[in-house]
Amino acid sequence: xxxxxxxxxxxxxxxxxxxxxxxxxxxELSAREIVHILDTAESFKxxxxxxxxxxxxxRGKVVALLxxxxxxxxxxxxxxxxxxxxxxxILFSSRGSSVAKGExxxxxxxxxxxxxxxxxVIRHKQPGAPHMLARKLRTPVISAGDGPHEHxxxxxxxxxxxxxxxxxxxxxxxxIVGDIAHSRVARSNIIGLRKLGAEVTxxxxxxxxxxxxxAMGCRISHNLxxxxxxxxxxxxxxxxxxxxxSNQFPSLREYSRLYGLNAERVAMCKKNLLVMHPGPINxxxxxxxxxxxxxxxxxxxxxxxxxxxxxxxxxxxxxxxE
Amino acid sequence: xxxxxxxxxxxxxxxxxxxxxxxxxxxELSAREIVHILDTAESFKxxxxxxxxxxxxxRGKVVALLxxxxxxxxxxxxxxxxxxxxxxxILFSSRGSSVAKGExxxxxxxxxxxxxxxxxVIRHKQPGAPHMLARKLRTPVISAGDGPHEHxxxxxxxxxxxxxxxxxxxxxxxxIVGDIAHSRVARSNIIGLRKLGAEVTxxxxxxxxxxxxxAMGCRISHNLxxxxxxxxxxxxxxxxxxxxxSNQFPSLREYSRLYGLNAERVAMCKKNLLVMHPGPINxxxxxxxxxxxxxxxxxxxxxxxxxxxxxxxxxxxxxxxE
Amino acid sequence: xxxxxxxxxxxxxxxxxxxxxxxxxxxELSAREIVHILDTAESFKxxxxxxxxxxxxxRGKVVALLxxxxxxxxxxxxxxxxxxxxxxxILFSSRGSSVAKGExxxxxxxxxxxxxxxxxVIRHKQPGAPHMLARKLRTPVISAGDGPHEHxxxxxxxxxxxxxxxxxxxxxxxxIVGDIAHSRVARSNIIGLRKLGAEVTxxxxxxxxxxxxxAMGCRISHNLxxxxxxxxxxxxxxxxxxxxxSNQFPSLREYSRLYGLNAERVAMCKKNLLVMHPGPINxxxxxxxxxxxxxxxxxxxxxxxxxxxxxxxxxxxxxxxE
Numbered sequence: 001x002x003x004x005x006x007x008x009x010x011x012x013x014x015x016x017x018x019x020x021x022x023x024x025x026x027x028e029l030s031a032r033e034i035v036h037i038l039d040t041a042e043s044f045k046x047x048x049x050x051x052x053x054x055x056x057x058x059r060g061k062v063v064a065l066l067x068x069x070x071x072x073x074x075x076x077x078x079x080x081x082x083x084x085x086x087x088x089x090i091l092f093s094s095r096g097s098s099v100a101k102g103e104x105x106x107x108x109x110x111x112x113x114x115x116x117x118x119x120x121v122i123r124h125k126q127p128g129a130p131h132m133l134a135r136k137l138r139t140p141v142i143s144a145g146d147g148p149h150e151h152x153x154x155x156x157x158x159x160x161x162x163x164x165x166x167x168x169x170x171x172x173x174x175x176i177v178g179d180i181a182h183s184r185v186a187r188s189n190i191i192g193l194r195k196l197g198a199e200v201t202x203x204x205x206x207x208x209x210x211x212x213x214x215a216m217g218c219r220i221s222h223n224l225x226x227x228x229x230x231x232x233x234x235x236x237x238x239x240x241x242x243x244x245x246s247n248q249f250p251s252l253r254e255y256s257r258l259y260g261l262n263a264e265r266v267a268m269c270k271k272n273l274l275v276m277h278p279g280p281i282n283x284x285x286x287x288x289x290x291x292x293x294x295x296x297x298x299x300x301x302x303x304x305x306x307x308x309x310x311x312x313x314x315x316x317x318x319x320x321x322e
Numbered sequence: 323x324x325x326x327x328x329x330x331x332x333x334x335x336x337x338x339x340x341x342x343x344x345x346x347x348x349x350e351l352s353a354r355e356i357v358h359i360l361d362t363a364e365s366f367k368x369x370x371x372x373x374x375x376x377x378x379x380x381r382g383k384v385v386a387l388l389x390x391x392x393x394x395x396x397x398x399x400x401x402x403x404x405x406x407x408x409x410x411x412i413l414f415s416s417r418g419s420s421v422a423k424g425e426x427x428x429x430x431x432x433x434x435x436x437x438x439x440x441x442x443v444i445r446h447k448q449p450g451a452p453h454m455l456a457r458k459l460r461t462p463v464i465s466a467g468d469g470p471h472e473h474x475x476x477x478x479x480x481x482x483x484x485x486x487x488x489x490x491x492x493x494x495x496x497x498i499v500g501d502i503a504h505s506r507v508a509r510s511n512i513i514g515l516r517k518l519g520a521e522v523t524x525x526x527x528x529x530x531x532x533x534x535x536x537a538m539g540c541r542i543s544h545n546l547x548x549x550x551x552x553x554x555x556x557x558x559x560x561x562x563x564x565x566x567x568s569n570q571f572p573s574l575r576e577y578s579r580l581y582g583l584n585a586e587r588v589a590m591c592k593k594n595l596l597v598m599h600p601g602p603i604n605x606x607x608x609x610x611x612x613x614x615x616x617x618x619x620x621x622x623x624x625x626x627x628x629x630x631x632x633x634x635x636x637x638x639x640x641x642x643x644e
Numbered sequence: 645x646x647x648x649x650x651x652x653x654x655x656x657x658x659x660x661x662x663x664x665x666x667x668x669x670x671x672e673l674s675a676r677e678i679v680h681i682l683d684t685a686e687s688f689k690x691x692x693x694x695x696x697x698x699x700x701x702x703r704g705k706v707v708a709l710l711x712x713x714x715x716x717x718x719x720x721x722x723x724x725x726x727x728x729x730x731x732x733x734i735l736f737s738s739r740g741s742s743v744a745k746g747e748x749x750x751x752x753x754x755x756x757x758x759x760x761x762x763x764x765v766i767r768h769k770q771p772g773a774p775h776m777l778a779r780k781l782r783t784p785v786i787s788a789g790d791g792p793h794e795h796x797x798x799x800x801x802x803x804x805x806x807x808x809x810x811x812x813x814x815x816x817x818x819x820i821v822g823d824i825a826h827s828r829v830a831r832s833n834i835i836g837l838r839k840l841g842a843e844v845t846x847x848x849x850x851x852x853x854x855x856x857x858x859a860m861g862c863r864i865s866h867n868l869x870x871x872x873x874x875x876x877x878x879x880x881x882x883x884x885x886x887x888x889x890s891n892q893f894p895s896l897r898e899y900s901r902l903y904g905l906n907a908e909r910v911a912m913c914k915k916n917l918l919v920m921h922p923g924p925i926n927x928x929x930x931x932x933x934x935x936x937x938x939x940x941x942x943x944x945x946x947x948x949x950x951x952x953x954x955x956x957x958x959x960x961x962x963x964x965x966e
Contacts (some may be wrong), residue, residue: 374704
């Protein structure tokens with residue numbers, strides 16, 4: 001079982017002072033820091049319920065969104081989060097840009113830094129790209145996903161949602177189901193949940209759940225039905241159709257039969273099971289509509305909570321000093 | 323002749339209270355509601371003449387633009403309209419988005435709703451898509467065009483411009499010329515103009531003007547010259563080049579000769595004929611430059627008025643309660 | 645040597661009143677006007693050093709960015725500059741727009757003008773397009789580059805950076821190295837530097853440095869090493885890979901050997917040589933990393949200064965009266 005540096009209770013974060021310039025992965029963060037982000041998000045969550053959803057925290061600041069890889073919902077979530085903090089945003093997308101002209105990622109980022117922006121949000125297909133930029137630049141960097149490596153704000157919003165719904169993280173049993181091998185969402189969730197004291201089981205076909213992943217402190221299973229009875233949370237990963245047909249994958253129907261979440265399976269679970277999905281969902285593949293839209297699902301609350309988490313991340317790195 | 327629930331006079335709208343959550347088509351709106359939108363636009367039109375073109379009506383609100391189909395000018399018009407009301411805007415474009423990942427339109431819209439936006443403006447190639455979203459979502463929905471079905475804000479700005487220029491709608495004779503069969507602009511104009519008591523004649527080659535359209539309460543003609551002498555307004559539709567060469571279409575030159583608007587034809591019309599076009603215009607095809615830029619043309623005023631209409635639409639649905 | 649209407653000293657611009665509606669090229673501007681833009685940028689430069697980088701100068705105004713040709717950094721620089729002046733921005737990009745529907749540039753611009761925007765920033769592949777629009781429209785126009793013709797704000801930020809670093813322009817010796825024939829950056833720099841009294845030498849292979857360019861008042865050289873000892877500034881142009889392999893170009897390695905800037909060559913220059921590059925740089929082609937990142941380089945300051953220059957341009961044309 002993993003070490004746990006802190007309880008997930010908000011009240012513990014009172015005296016804590018944030019000092020990090022960057023949020024590039026949960027691997028770098030202590031349990032204390034993770035909890036502090038969650039607690040900060042808690043205070044921003046209220047803003048989203050107001051008629052005028054704005055606070056002046058980052059007025060006059062500029063958040064640059066550097067998307068070296070396409071994204072729709074993560075980009076929109078960060079953009080709206082920045083806007084709720086009264087920051088301006090500017091989008092760099094690698095489509096039709098100087099990337100095509102052979103510029104390095106570091107040069108692109110340095111140029112945008114030289115324009116006087118205050119925070120850089122970076123998505124990149126290269127694992128470690130946000131970390132490299134965080135080291136080289138004076139400007140705070142937040143990762144919006146780096147290849148199959150980490151997607152810290154997604155895991156933070158998942159953990160935030162679990163804490164909101166179930167009141168704690170410590171001691172919970174969380175299942176993550178799907179293509180674990182290629183999923184940055186899975187990796188960041190495993191890391192964060194372990195740091196806060198949850199037990200994590202990863203589930204999927206052997207080709208998609210490498211045994212090496214056990215080194216991250218999680219249990220491995222290839223049989224979803226075996227674990228249903230004990231888990232508090234099931235996080236269903238999105239199946240990437242483009243991978244099917246490759247030799248790593250069974251047929252889509254086979255996958256759905258073995259690892260899809262449906263009413264029959266949810267009936268085998270605890271009453272207050274929490275069903276999560278990072279979206280976009282494939283209805284009828286990894287999850288049926290009945291479950292995705294049912295009483296156990298918190299899929300849309302995850303989206304809503306994403307704004308509070310990203311507001312917290314933007315706010316904290318803007319205040320932080322190394 | 324169509325029923326008419328109301329005069330188009332602004333003074334009648336004093337006691338009227340807007341209660342609709344959505345504006346997805348003129349088909350759903352009563353004459354009274356159409357006039358109320360026009361009157362509200364009237365009051366916003368003045369804002370556009372100020373040096374600082376802003377009112378705080380939607381400060382702190384977020385307008386999400388969901389363009390499942392490309393658009394330039396309608397998107398810009400809505401974006402500027404939202405900005406003039408002090409709202410923030412966020413753009414979702416189906417290019418390179420999760421639509422490509424197989425997400426349904428409803429799931430995409432629900433996700434964006436979950437991010438806490440206040441109004442959804444939707445363009446979709448599927449007729450009825452905005453109506454479906456309006457029913458399923460709590461958030462107000464405005465259609466920015468649904469396939470060949472309706473383009474309500476375009477028709478509203480057209481009708482607004484006619485009223486501004488000619489002082490009324492009731493009793494006017496309006497000709498709509500071109501590819502009526504595939505035009506959402508034509509459909510919405512016919513519906514709106516009929517509700518306010520205008521007489522509408524649709525004109526074009528038989529392949530592009532199906533006789534079934536008469537059921538909408540308009541007259542059909544295949545000879546432009548026959549109607550020129552009597553009309554108060556001619557609305558020239560854009561010819562979509564990509565359709566030419568198909569068997570529905572005559573040659574471009576033939577089309578232009580039979581249905582193009584030129585100085586010779588305008589000379590056969592009333593002195594104060596109003597020439598309209600939804601843009602972008604094909605100079606020398608459906609309209610000559612002399613006429614497009616001439617004294618009868620109100621093409622650019624239509625564009626200017628588009629902002630006032632869209633400000634009114636955004637404002638009204640933001641206030642409305644079902 | 646060129647006529648010089650004015651010193652480049654800020655103090656001279658006290659009584660000057662800006663009257664131009666547009667900034668479309670340095671060719672149209674007097675030395676006095678160029679200096680006035682530099683001096684105005686000087687006063688805006690301070691804004692960029694503040695924690696809250698905003699002034700209310702253009703609050704409530706709308707800057708439309710019309711990019712008929714792709715751009716990343718120039719677009720971002722103008723967008724951020726507008727935002728620092730508290731203006732709203734709206735982007736028109738020719739991708740997937742009505743340009744594809746055959747609309748003329750003038751009609752597109754007139755439509756956007758009719759939406760009530762206050763300044764148009766235009767990039768176009770057609771030389772002279774911004775000038776044409778400036779003549780036809782009432783709205784102020786700023787060129788963001790027109791084909792191989794001019795890129796006035798780039799040259800202004802280059803000249804601003806030289807003045808900032810070396811204290812003056814008059815009498816300086818400036819080398820511009822690369823594909824002079826196709827470079828709008830080179831052309832605008834030559835024009836502006838000559839007007840302010842600098843001596844300009846253009847350097848590159850004969851195929852890329854046509855002898856006709858001497859008519860602009862600059863010296864021509866085909867041997868970089870010949871001029872190194874005397875110059876105060878070297879502006880290295882970006883090599884466009886796509887042109888290599890054509891018969892105008894030597895091999896890339898050959899080009900780099902003859903015209904690339906490296907430590908060996910910089911050692912032959914004055915101690916306080918200023919190394920410039922409009923970006924994006926090709927490390928190891930026209931410039932080595934050692935030099936691009938070294939003490940003589942002001943490449944990132946150019947980027948930073950770009951915002952002050954564009955703030956000045958946006959501000960001045962918004963105030964100007966013909």
